Amino acid sequence: MNVQLFIPCFVDQLYPSTAFNMVKVLEKAGCTVSYNTNQTCCGQPAFNAGFREESKQVCAKFVKDFEGSDYIVAPSASCVGFVRNYYTKIFDNSSQHNEVKKLGERLFEFSEFLVNVLKIENLGASLPGLATYHDSCAGLRECKIKEEPRKLLANVKGLELAEMNDVETCCGFGGTFAVKFEPISVAMGDQKADNAQATGAQYLISTDLSCLMHIDGVMKNKGLDIKTMHIADVLASGW
Incomplete structure (x- = not known):
């Protein structure tokens, strides 16, 4: 193809x-x-x-x-x-x-x-550890993506997925929103970071690097030791 x-x-x-x-x-x-x-x-x-x-x-x-x-x-x-x-x-x-x-x-x-499209859920990836997943607003609401990333992550050897509270809530990035409404954006990112930390996860995974960039900045400012990863990076791991 x-x-x-x-x-x-x-x-x-x-x-x-x-x-x-x-x-x-x-x-x-x-x-x-x-x-x-x-x-x-x-x-x-x-x-x-x-x-x-x-x-x-x-x-x-x-x-x-x-x-x-x-x-x-x-x-x-x-x-x-x-x-x-x-x-x-x-x-x-x-x-x-x-x-x-x-x-x-x-x-x-x-x-x-x-x-x-390809009907593939197992790519032979391996990533030992505990992860939590962030549903981006665009992925969930504009593309109707919910189960697809989770099906792929469920087949990553050694990876355990723990759902965070309010998983479908916006992280606060929103492109220009983060610039125009910085205090609100940071507060939303702070809440997302706290919910991720509460799961005990080592990794925070999403389909959107824009969200991950925002959350990663908040987590680093808070001193949290959680690694953000795009799902492509996860699926390319271990082989």
Whole structure:
């Protein structure tokens, strides 16, 4: 199966190892992976900041960069959710409407692609220890992802999963929300960190590095010894 990679801005700039680990896992699953080096942003930051016309220009480039019929896989439910749920509105009543609709049907977050498209739940990964999982808002509410990551983590050898309290509550990042409403954002992250610590977990795992970046900053400030890991990094462990 041919798969195109979409690597979000912050993954490219701050967490490139996660992108490489996603390639590693997809290739082990039998996929032929390609990466269009012309790709940039999905347009979500500008859109959420209110720059709708500027965002549309970026979105139009995204549509062009991912032409074709291949599946598109990304290590970010946030970006996937934006393309799926907002591109049809951005390009409503335009010549690109149908193309955009089909694009959304080809685009998947990493864990849902493995479980729902490839029908794979065991990648032979190994990571001894206790972990807890954070449901990102985009993953849970925009992409309807809940069981897929947990099915994958249940098959990681040596890993035990403990659910934290209020697991579906926002961590407080929210992109520009963390900048515009810093005190609220920090308080929400603080609550999430405390709930993670209460499980006794050594690892905090999620589908979204944006959430993990925020929570990790809060936990380091609190002096908590919990390692944050993207699910791609977990599934690439031990082999």
